[in-house]
Amino acid sequence: MSSPSTATTSPVIPEPGGRRRHRPEIQGLRALAVVLVVVYHVWLGRVSGGVDVFFLLSGFLMTGQLVRAAEGRGIGFGALWARMIRRLFPAALVVLAVTMAVSVVVLPENRWFQTIREVVAAALYVENWQLAADSADYFTQHDEASVVQHFWSLSIQGQFYLVWPILIAVTALVGARLGRSVRTSAAWCLIAVFIASLSYSVVLTEAHQQLAYFHSLTRVWEFAFGGLLALVVDSVVLSRWSRTVLGWAGVIGLVACGLVLQVGTVFPGYAALWPTLCAAAVVTAGATGSRLGADRWLSSRPLSYLGDLSYGLYLWHWPVLVFYLVIRERTAVGLAGGLVIIAVSLTLAALTYHLVENPVRESEVGTRSRWGGYALGAAMLVPVLVAAGLWGEVSVRKARTYASLVADPDHPGALARQPGFEFWGSEDAAVVPPLVALPRDFAAIEGATCTRAPHNNVLEICSSPVSPPAAKRIVVVGDSHMQQYLAALAPIARRHNWQVVHMLKGACPFSVNADAKPGDRDCVKWNADAAREIIRMKPDAVFTNGSRNVRVGLTEETPAGFVAQWRKLEEAEIPVIAVRDNPRHSFSPPQCAATHGREAPQCSVPRADLLAAEAPYSLIEDPPSNTTFLDFSDYFCTEDLCPPVIGNVQVYLDDNHVSGTYMGTMSPIVEEALLAQLADLAGA
Secondary structure, eight states, rough: OOOOOGGGOOOOOOOSHHHHHOHHHHHHHHHHHHHHEEEIIIOOOOSSHHHHHHHHHHHHHHHHHHHHHHHTTTTOOHHHHHHHHHHHHHHHHHHHHHHHHHHHHHEEEEEHHHHHHHHHHTTTOOOOHHHHHHTTTTGGGGGOOOOTTTTTHHHHHHHHHHHHHHHHHHHHHHHHHTTTHHHHHHHHHHHHHHHHHHHHHHHHHOHHHHHHHOOOTHHHHHHHHHHHHHHGGGGGOHHHHHHHHHHHHHHHHHHHHHHHHHHHHOOOOOGGGHHHHHHHEEEEEEEETTTTSHHHHHTHHHHHHHHHHHHHHHHHHHHHHHHHHHHHHHHSSOOHHHHHHHHHHHHHHHIIIIIIIHHHHHHOTTTTTTTTHHHHHHHHHHHHHHHHHHHHHHHHHHHHHHHHTTSSSSGGGGGGGGGGGOOOOOOOSSBBBBBGGGOOOOOOOOOOEEETTTEEEEEEEEEEEOOOOOOOOEEEEESHHHHHTHHHHHHHHHHHEEEEEEOOOOTOOOOOOSSSSSSSHHHHHHHHHHHHHHHHHHOSEEESSSOOOOOOTOBOOOOOOHHHHHHHHHHHTEEEEEEEEOOOOOHHHHHHHHOOOOTTTGEEEEEHOOOSSSSEEEEEEESTTTTEEEGGGGTTSOOOOOOOOTTTESSSSSSOOBHHHHHHHEEEEEEEEHHHHHHHHHHH
């Protein structure tokens, strides 16, 4: 999964009713926000803070409408939600349908499952929760930004439109019983929601920023802020000069926000007050009556029309951007490419507005009965879900086809690198796993039982099944590069009746420090607790990282924290077997091989650029006496190159993780080396 820095929001849905007519500057503010979103995405590769503007405007418009309805005949939930479905679904579902069709043709197959999963989540308005869940999953954190990732904010808005009418209605009812007006009751309720949500947002952003970014409850305060603004804005009295200054201050602040702040890595939290306060300033300034006022520009015909297109422009710009990058095999967009993306997005937005949004809104489709809007929504939603399901079934069938090919003469994998190996099969056989299966090809031990450490709920201790008593107990501890070896160790454990216990945490190699993410206190605590558990277990050996960060430029290192952790186990007389790390790439080798061919020079990296002749741990002065080392570099690289495919098997599942299938072919190799090490330890 991409970081939040690649995510933004969808434009606020224009309010059914007359508010837009009386406050034309809001239409222009919406247009400005979407322009900032698109420009920052396309040319700067960062987030503008537009999400917060859109959430505030949604709260402003919806709360005003609901309070007026509650003061009158009451809130008509069925009619309100039906109108929202008629407004939201047509454009969004058309975009999802077209995006799926193009994805099948354009996207590499290793991105299919992610795209299918997120299309379904987007269609059901839970994309933000899908991304929140992915942010806590180490392997999905490595997913590239999907073509529908931008639907996360539309999902939050959809949830808001469902919950907010109920909240205001209940507040009005309770207020009436207490003898309070609807506005007074709503104000106190929104103040409480604002304080609670903002506080939670600050705390969660500090603890887990990626999760906080997509979490609905960390965003509710922005809607509440807009709602409070709707309740008080008409009572604010300012001079023309003050309104003019306030309006332009808000506009300039909005433009500058994404340039000054790294929105994708610090929001939401208190930092999100910047764009919301700026948007509130523009709304409060309102119609200044001055020819120099920001509202005069925001209310201009071009911006008003762009405001009409804002929903479609937002929906289209992200998939167009992602498809452009995939087709051109680039990670960034230049000036000319950006102009093409924006032009295509604007054209699609205009077509969607005039051929989909407007015709549906102005027609009687979905309005002739109480359930008409819901029927329209279902009629558009079901085909999208069915199409996603069929695509998923095709992908699953394609992913399963290779299982019978593994370990046959055509697919020796790592065994092809053994001295004297003779290829009995076809050296040009189809490569396995197929690209579509790679995202799921990470190592695991079937039937393992897992428990949580009593002093650290994050530390999961998993043990492989064994017929007691186990001949040996091996602890695998470290990051995802240690998890890879489970695919090689599991068959060994079954053959020798060993128990393999694993304690693994992504981006947290076994050390006294947080070497992958300096300053990560959770990792430091996790490692300390893992060491405590290992010392308590007294295993026959610990299998862990011996080095890290093997990249072009000979960056490989054995951090001092690794050695300090080994010395702790030395004091407890526990042997350590440390493994040299595998290469990390700046690109996806399997994707490169699928696009250009396995022999393409751009898909392999010279071994000398990645691996020094001597491993960094060989340079340690006075190494711990309990520690021995294994180096499997010859099975990831030839004498000259580190290729994407060895023995007709994909070496990697992404840019740095070894595929479970390839690691499985390394099992005999790891077994031989490990048995030799254990024999030496037993004889010492």
